[in-house]
Amino acid sequence: MGNERLKAARGWLAEHGFDAMVAFADGQNSFLESNAVYVFTNVRSIGRSAVILEAGGGSTLVVEPAYDGDRVRAIAAVDRVIASDTFAQALTDALGAVKSGRVATVALTKQSKALSDAVLACLPKAEAFDGLAAELARIRTQEELNASRQANVIAESGYRRLLEVARPGVREFELAADIYDHMRRMGAEDNFLLMSASQHNLAVRAAGRRILDRGDIILSEITPCYQGQFVQICRTTVLGEAKPMVREKYALLKESMLRGMEAAVPGALVADVTRAMNAPLEAAGYGDYCRPPYMRVRGHGLGITSNLPGDLTVDSTNRMEEGMVFVMHPNQYIPETGYLMCGESIVISHNGGISLSEKDAELDVLAF
Amino acid sequence: MLTVHPSIILGSYVWDEERLPRDEFDARNAVIRDAIAANGWSGMLVYGDAKEHAALAWFTNFIPRMRWAMALFPANGQPVLLASMSSRDIPAMKTMTWIGDVKSGWEWKWFDQWRAALSDGPVGTIGLADATPLLWKQITGSLGSALPLVAADDVAAKARAMQRPREISVIREAAQITRRARQAFQDAWASGADIETCALVAERTARDNAAQDVRTLVSRDNGRTFQPFAPGLSTRSEKGLGYIAVKYLGYWADTYVQVGKGTLDKTVEDQLDALLKAASAGKPLGEIAGAVRASSDAAAHAVLSGHFGRRIGSSLNEGGEIRAGVSAPFATDTVYSLHAGLCDSNGGSVASALVLADRNGKLEVIDRSAGGAA
Numbered sequence: 001m002g003n004e005r006l007k008a009a010r011g012w013l014a015e016h017g018f019d020a021m022v023a024f025a026d027g028q029n030s031f032l033e034s035n036a037v038y039v040f041t042n043v044r045s046i047g048r049s050a051v052i053l054e055a056g057g058g059s060t061l062v063v064e065p066a067y068d069g070d071r072v073r074a075i076a077a078v079d080r081v082i083a084s085d086t087f088a089q090a091l092t093d094a095l096g097a098v099k100s101g102r103v104a105t106v107a108l109t110k111q112s113k114a115l116s117d118a119v120l121a122c123l124p125k126a127e128a129f130d131g132l133a134a135e136l137a138r139i140r141t142q143e144e145l146n147a148s149r150q151a152n153v154i155a156e157s158g159y160r161r162l163l164e165v166a167r168p169g170v171r172e173f174e175l176a177a178d179i180y181d182h183m184r185r186m187g188a189e190d191n192f193l194l195m196s197a198s199q200h201n202l203a204v205r206a207a208g209r210r211i212l213d214r215g216d217i218i219l220s221e222i223t224p225c226y227q228g229q230f231v232q233i234c235r236t237t238v239l240g241e242a243k244p245m246v247r248e249k250y251a252l253l254k255e256s257m258l259r260g261m262e263a264a265v266p267g268a269l270v271a272d273v274t275r276a277m278n279a280p281l282e283a284a285g286y287g288d289y290c291r292p293p294y295m296r297v298r299g300h301g302l303g304i305t306s307n308l309p310g311d312l313t314v315d316s317t318n319r320m321e322e323g324m325v326f327v328m329h330p331n332q333y334i335p336e337t338g339y340l341m342c343g344e345s346i347v348i349s350h351n352g353g354i355s356l357s358e359k360d361a362e363l364d365v366l367a368f
Numbered sequence: 369m370l371t372v373h374p375s376i377i378l379g380s381y382v383w384d385e386e387r388l389p390r391d392e393f394d395a396r397n398a399v400i401r402d403a404i405a406a407n408g409w410s411g412m413l414v415y416g417d418a419k420e421h422a423a424l425a426w427f428t429n430f431i432p433r434m435r436w437a438m439a440l441f442p443a444n445g446q447p448v449l450l451a452s453m454s455s456r457d458i459p460a461m462k463t464m465t466w467i468g469d470v471k472s473g474w475e476w477k478w479f480d481q482w483r484a485a486l487s488d489g490p491v492g493t494i495g496l497a498d499a500t501p502l503l504w505k506q507i508t509g510s511l512g513s514a515l516p517l518v519a520a521d522d523v524a525a526k527a528r529a530m531q532r533p534r535e536i537s538v539i540r541e542a543a544q545i546t547r548r549a550r551q552a553f554q555d556a557w558a559s560g561a562d563i564e565t566c567a568l569v570a571e572r573t574a575r576d577n578a579a580q581d582v583r584t585l586v587s588r589d590n591g592r593t594f595q596p597f598a599p600g601l602s603t604r605s606e607k608g609l610g611y612i613a614v615k616y617l618g619y620w621a622d623t624y625v626q627v628g629k630g631t632l633d634k635t636v637e638d639q640l641d642a643l644l645k646a647a648s649a650g651k652p653l654g655e656i657a658g659a660v661r662a663s664s665d666a667a668a669h670a671v672l673s674g675h676f677g678r679r680i681g682s683s684l685n686e687g688g689e690i691r692a693g694v695s696a697p698f699a700t701d702t703v704y705s706l707h708a709g710l711c712d713s714n715g716g717s718v719a720s721a722l723v724l725a726d727r728n729g730k731l732e733v734i735d736r737s738a739g740g741a742a
Contacts, residue, residue, distance in 0.1 A: 193376065292455045
């Protein structure tokens, strides 16, 4: 895929009159952001990395550490790979051919100031286009969509594993270790896994040492990455007996989800989709809770190719496009029940959002 | 050792006040107070992110699981910790630090509030070179010309040059978990597992033992190169080689793990023996490196990047690299991870040990890769 995206980038350079592009990644993969180097080269680097694309010529990938060179050369969709333990020096040396030209930088502002200063000192005609990789990769290819679907199979299997092994007496970190390991064995190369429990959750958080007990509500945000595609599912599991109030409020989240799916048609404003999701909660009297700290966002894009359409908020000016993949999650703190979670990864089709899950979120109850 | 950084640090994530009590941090923060007073600074700012947070964790116990955090110390009064997380997440963040006032870094008013209480004068900074230019712009925009930034990384480096007893105690615990993980790796290999499965079993063992973070690398080519976990591969070559790093309560221990037999194993163990024999308090690090006799048949292993070890603790790389030409001395009261490794066209071999020299110069081997589980 990197070759096609490099081709697209080359087209962009020609169209906008640039001599070269330099795209960066800091080795800190985020499920919320685009990894520009991965988009253009297929390489998820161990350390920092940068790809230099000349408008009329070759492509060079610089990575750290030096020991990773053989692996990177085997997978990188570029002409030349430089692997070094002195990254900044190797990069500034490699910039030699493009130093005097008009250069578009991608994600340089997300690198350390030390590296940014070193690069900008070499590139007097640099202009920042931080969103370029996400923009070019905003529509998933069939190959990427297949990877997203497989990632969702892994996520759902991870959740089924949670239903098998969660019980009173288990520590949160032990449960998290179990389902994380389960998903690794299925091929998850990374996993933004939040999983925590309480009798009254304020939010989901990373697993701690708390011991699960009857009456706990387990929240899980399961986010495996498969072949560069993160997906996310959000689930709520009651350990013991579910109170009628919890069932009632969970139905509210499901209604919110349904409204969002219907509204997420190609061309729809993300802000309007968010408003559609908020509507059932506002109608039920929770309008004041449709903001932090009672929730964060109603969904968000998924890395590491493109994080568009971005966060699902009422302030967003982005629009839905067919082929975008993101997570929609009306996760919400409700004063009577605590925080509840319900969410699926969605692909936008011509007539609305389609969940990638075989079984969408329900309030699950484990009887103990 | 640089390894793949996960999208979120996943493991047992707590501030254990039994092992690292508040008075431990009082002692550490005296360094900040003294530096502010000695330099006439108006305050200090300690930055860390999910990738590099050794100094931030040392002063605050706070480890950003993702994005960044900053501890803001005024010349007078209590510090505030800004975490780059939503206000929804702040209650969970508070459980990781002794600092009572934890705020969302997404609401810049908290930084401005801290700044407003400072008198004019320089602000010392630690770790800020790792922050993005955008964050720098926000910080300098708020501080203005009356409060210029002054790099004070040497303040933290000096304070952390020797490890405190409680730190060494936690590193021993991390080494214990690492040993168990290594044994699990070896047991899995002995039962016929492929190298990826061995690494997964080791990771799981460490996580079940309350590891805060676990990193692994494996070799799929008889030890010649090291690579991160890759789904779908099930390689089992004649000789297997892995790397395991475990973080426990904020402190790392690491080990290489050898399975199967390779032609270079004996020479590499001999090189490690030579390092252990040469390592003694006060001796120049370059001299220790010089004790290793080069092999005429094989090259130094690429994974070692031309050195024979370094200090380890809050970070996998605390500096103090043992390599030719380094005149700095082998320090007491600090844990070193020693490495020896060779590679030829048939494969490679790497061995390691965690060592500590006490104040009397006695060298203790905390762990050795050729050793078994505790």
